[in-house]
Amino acid sequence: MTSQQDLLDMLAQVARALGNGHRLALLERLAQGGASVESLANTTDLTVGNASQHLQHLRRAGLVTAQRSGKQMIYRLTDERIVNLLGLLRQVAETNLAEMERLVSRLFAEDDADGVLEAVSRDELLAGLASGEVALLDVRPEEEYEAGHLPEAINIPLEQLGDMLGKLPRDREIVAYCRGPYCVLSHEAVQRLRQLGYRVRRFEEGYPEWKAAGLPIA
Amino acid sequence: MTSQQDLLDMLAQVARALGNGHRLALLERLAQGGASVESLANTTDLTVGNASQHLQHLRRAGLVTAQRSGKQMIYRLTDERIVNLLGLLRQVAETNLAEMERLVSRLFAEDDADGVLEAVSRDELLAGLASGEVALLDVRPEEEYEAGHLPEAINIPLEQLGDMLGKLPRDREIVAYCRGPYCVLSHEAVQRLRQLGYRVRRFEEGYPEWKAAGLPIA
DNA sequence: CCATCATTCTATCAATTAATTGAATGATAG
């Protein structure tokens, strides 16, 4: 006979699949778009063998699917709602764990006496884009940009920021975004560009959250 | 230095706290309202010592708080959004794990050739209540009903269903609800009442989801 | 203060999980 506890045990199995920092890193990368095991291993600093095992763990939990493409195995999120699930987990953790807040503020430690570096909210960004006052900058690697990005966004991967400044407008405020709330790429970009005199702030979310909210992508 | 991985590790710690069936059962019970360790141990079939340990695990993850009241320790959810988090986890698991669906349909196995026992959705229930065509029946234990319930709901705990039939109207359809989507109390009540000739269906959600949605409670 | 009750702490054992290594499989290009 099936009992309610069996169902909860199965739910727990899915939750346990989320219960490892490396697997969360893999999911965050997968939220940018599908990728091969090797590519995933590189962006998450795992050995290929280890990444493969974690991906199979996620697959058993129904969180990702695998599809062979030639020699490579391409992994993808099974469900767009997984982004929402991770977002909600993040919110709950941030509001209820003091330790969490400490880590977040340290990760984004910034010399921001005037508060001008305050991150841009989704509503604020939408308003800025509608009025044409804001230029969007995607600082993720080209591979992730190609897999999908916010409309009208210019792609300058963080490593090439110095070489491609010509692409950036001087007459509008720039809003930089990257992989999500904990991604430091956009934060780093903002700090560097501000030193060069650009008017630039960081979007408080990233591409996956934008997409999961059903907003238009390119 | 703090890295993004530290944050993901901390998120993983919260997810791991959800990664145990007994702890999910405790959270489901806590979603009905605060309770003592002993009460929680009873409703989840755990020993008191074991329940205490799991509750402390949940506390370290920031999911519950404890407050002493006389000799007893009353535990509560720290955050209403935890109900949403569990709901989303459930949705993701149900849509992506075949095994999950199999278990759910077996738990609610019903002899329902005509489809009349189909669960009532939230919108349908709201419409029925607004028009006065529906009477609400809460079949949870009195303790949980007292801690909060849907407006106008009559409480008849499942064990006392036979004794208190007089409270039920014959002229309206009855909608029974209990703790949530996996709670079998309302399902059991519906089966029994239908045999007695009542017009009755079960609400597909439960009290915690109703409350978390911001709908009025009593 | 003492007895009682509710809960937590401590120690222990069994079970599960994560990382590592090296071998095995599957697909492709020559």
Next chain:
DNA sequence: CTATCATTCAATTAATTGATAGAATGATGG
């Protein structure tokens, strides 16, 4: 068919987790 590349499998080890039993703590009522 063979060499190569990407991924998975299998075996081992260390670390973590969960259950249990019994001692310890904290609050209450006489």
